[in-house]
Amino acid sequence: MTTRAIRAARLFDGTRTTKNPVVYVSDRTVVRVTHDEPVAPDVDVLDLGAVTLLPGxxxxxxxxxxxxxxxxxxxxxxxxxxxxxxxxxxxxxxxxxxxxxxxxxxxxxxxxxxxxxxxxxxxxxxxxxxxxxxxxxxxxxxxxxxxxxxxxxxxxxxxxxxxxxxxxxxxxxxxxxxxxxxxxxxxxxxxxxxxxxxxxxxxxxxxxxxxxxxxxxxxxxxxxxxxxxxxxxxxxxxxxxxxxxxxxxxxxxxxxxxxxxxxxxxxxxxxxxxxxxxxxxxxxxxxxxxxxxxxxxxxxxxxxxxxxxxxxxxxxxxxxxxxxxxxxxxxxxxxxxxxxxxIGVGATKGRVAAGYDADLLAVTGDPTTDITALREVQAVFRAGVRVR
Ligand SMILES: [Zn+2]
The missing domain is CATH 3.20.20.140 (Metal-dependent hydrolases)
Structure with a gap:
């Protein structure tokens, strides 16, 4: 299965916040999260720019x-x-x-x-x-x-x-x-x-x-x-x-x-x-x-x-x-x-980490300091597919 990479300025992974993440998605699943690392040339990269990536x-x-x-x-x-x-x-x-x-x-x-x-x-x-x-x-x-x-x-x-x-x-x-x-x-x-x-x-x-x-x-x-x-x-x-x-x-x-x-x-x-x-x-x-x-x-x-x-x-x-x-x-x-x-789905939902479902939300701004940024939706991914 092809692996794709999503870049953002910031990641709230469900527990903590980091900068310059690269989230690797294969099929429906997040397979790896790295920071400040180059992406291999054969991997498709989607750069979302100045957004915060979060779990759906x-x-x-x-x-x-x-x-x-x-x-x-x-x-x-x-x-x-x-x-x-x-x-x-x-x-x-x-x-x-x-x-x-x-x-x-x-x-x-x-x-x-x-x-x-x-x-x-x-x-x-x-x-x-x-x-x-x-x-x-x-x-x-x-x-x-x-x-x-x-x-x-x-x-x-x-x-x-x-x-x-x-x-x-x-x-x-x-x-x-x-x-x-x-x-x-x-x-x-x-x-x-x-x-x-x-x-x-x-x-x-x-x-x-x-x-x-x-x-x-x-x-x-x-x-x-x-x-x-x-x-x-x-x-x-x-x-x-x-x-x-x-x-x-x-x-x-x-x-x-x-x-x-x-x-x-x-x-x-x-x-x-x-x-x-x-x-x-x-x-x-x-x-x-x-x-x-x-x-x-x-x-x-x-x-x-x-x-x-x-x-x-x-x-x-x-x-x-x-x-x-x-x-x-x-x-x-x-x-x-x-x-x-x-609700019993903590092993597959609610986090951005290896092994979790690739259900993701990208918003403009930084909701970890201004929660109203959650309303500024830039992208939504469900089961690895961009749906917005
Ligand atoms: Zn009710």
Whole structure:
């Protein structure tokens, strides 16, 4: 297989930053990274000039079946699974064009994201690598019940997870609390008992699958940690009156090493959910508190749910991470190597190093000092092929 070389001014390889890299790619894989070394005359060189090369971004919480319209839920309920699949292809393309080369879909209907994964595995240059949860497990008429994942009692939980595994999902998603987008549910109320959550996490692990818990309340976050979930989605510590950090629960999350997936990022100029807007300063303080307590945190988007969250919003989410007192390089890790590790693909995604998939992003400027440079996309490579 022919080896090609990509030159850039700077490389953030997922862990650290270096100058004048040469990244050698053979077929779909990075085979070598050197610095300040001449390239052999028989090797094709692509010199990208004054750009920073990074791993393709990893969005570990997205919804490809939501179209980011003002009525994403209503539209989803009105169309067929085949129509959802067509929309998911569009969403996946939009993500790839901004440099998101891996997405973890945390809730679809009819295993649409799993179907898309199969398509993109066969034609990787047309979209990101997809990991899919299928319909998330929820209580009867609970949060996102219209996605088809209603279960009641431990036997139904086990049977549902077995059925998901048989469909080839990559992760099991459980809605431990209600959510904002489902009338009749409350984000600060539990939908399952702690014992049921423990059964769900155990059953997922028994099938060799990681488990992700959607948890907005302190009680649900604590129960998800005790149950052994691998990631906690949102961890926003919502209460009936707003939101309030619970330091004992935060200490428990930190001690367990459970990864919090902070769903952040809003496209400027779009209306933001009024409740989120009103809580924004409080939520920033709560996430800051989690970081100071040593909670492992990755940055994700929840893309698709409304117009402020299109499927390419992740760079804006990375910017918000700086509000919690972290440096730009930490924010970059939170959308590359740390995110890949958190979702079980850390051996092939999220880094630029020998043996890793050649999923790359090149941006103008230096995102390691100015994170907004992530928006200045110059080139995207997926599985070794330049797609932008
Ligand atoms: Zn979500």
């Amino acid at each position: 971004l990893v969005d570990a919480h997205t919804h490809l079946v939501f179209d980011a319209s003002t009525d994403a839920v209503g539209r989803l309920q009105a169309v067929s699974d085949d129509e959802l699949l067509r929309g998911a292809r569009v969403a996946a393309t939009r993500a790839l064009q901004t440099g998101i080369t891996t997405v973890r879909d945390l809730g679809d209907r009819g295993y649409v994201a799993r179907r898309l994964r199969a398509e993109l595995d066969a034609a990787p240059h047309t979209g990101p690598h997809v990991l899919a949860a299928g319909p998330p497990l929820t209580s009867p008429r609970g949060h996102c019940w219209w996605l088809g994942g209603e279960v009641e009692g431990v036997d139904a939980i086990r049977a549902s997870i077995a059925a998901h595994a048989a469909r080839g999902v990559d992760v099991v998603k459980v809605l431990a609390t209600g959510g904002e987008i489902t009338p009749g549910t409350r984000p600060f109320l539990m939908q399952f008992t702690p014992a049921e959550l423990a059964v769900a996490a155990d059953e997922a692990h028994r099938h060799g699958l990681p488990a992700a818990a959607h948890a907005h309340s302190a009680e649900a976050v604590a129960a998800a940690v005790d149950a052994g979930f691998d990631t906690i989605e949102h961890a926003s510590f919502l209460t009936p009156d707003g939101a309030a950090a619970d330091d004992a629960v935060i200490a428990k999350v930190a001690a367990a090493g459970t990864v919090v997936s902070a769903t952040l990022g809003y496209l400027p100029g779009q209306p933001v959910n009024p409740r989120s807007a009103a809580l924004s300063a409080t939520l920033t303080a709560i996430f800051t508190r989690q970081r100071r307590a040593g909670v492992r945190m990755i940055v994700t988007s929840d893309a698709g749910i409304d117009p402020s969250k299109p499927h390419d919003v992740l760079p804006y989410a990375a910017e918000m991470f700086l509000l919690f007192g972290d440096e730009p390089e930490t924010a970059l890790r939170a959308v590359t190597s740390d995110a890949a590790a958190a």
